[in-house]
Amino acid sequence: MSVKTKGFDEFEAFCGAFPNKLGAMLRGGMRAGGQVIADEAKARCVDDEVAAAIGVGSARINKSEQSVSVRIRVDPKKKGAFKARWIEHGTLPHFISVKEEDKPTATTRHGTRAWSIGQINRSLRRGSLLIDGRFAEAVHHPGAQEKPYLRPALDAAQGEAIAAVAQYVGDRLTKAGFDGPNPFVSEDDE
DSSP states (O other), rough: OOOOOHHHHHHHHHHHHHHHHHHHHHHHHHHHHHHHHHHHHHHEEHHHHHHHHHEEOOOOOTTTTTTEEEOOEEESSSSSGHHHHHHHOOOOOEEEEOOOGSSSSEETTTTTEEEEEHHHHHHHTTTTEEEEEEEEEEEEOOOOOOOHHHHHHHHHHHHHHHHHHHHHHHHHOOOOOOOOTTTTOOOOTO
16 A cells, blocks of 8 residues: 655655754753753852853753763953952961062172072061062961852752743744643643
8 A cells, every 4th residue: 555645755854864863952952941941040159250251151061971961160261260269168277478579689789680599588487478568477368259150040049940941941842843741741730
């Protein structure tokens, strides 16, 4: 028995393109959910420079693990990003030391020369330290208390992020012509 159909080639092309479109749809949904968490992290961060550096990376599909993930991170190229770990995890008490290029120099009859180790040691024994081009007492930093913002943002906005993913995927399915109830949105949400 044979059956003749019209539009089978178009249907086959549609079915062949669907996995790629589904992947893009899932990645877009994960970015939408990630943006919700990133916005919550920005609101919770105590430092404006670090908050401005928080962003959402591209979503990844791991076929072997059958998972989709997105990374919310602090962009290391943005100003103030170096403080992100210190704010999230805090710091222990520590001594502040002088960089090699900031060590003092002396002008002698032979020209400008770096201080000898003996001069530096005598200065340190007297309690001197060079900070920002000026001498100061030796500095002991007492540490900083942690002020987490990333993990609490995930905990607080998890439900809203899942809803954003569901809304994004549902909207894209409807736009692609898959009309019907959105399996990701409960009737209470509508």
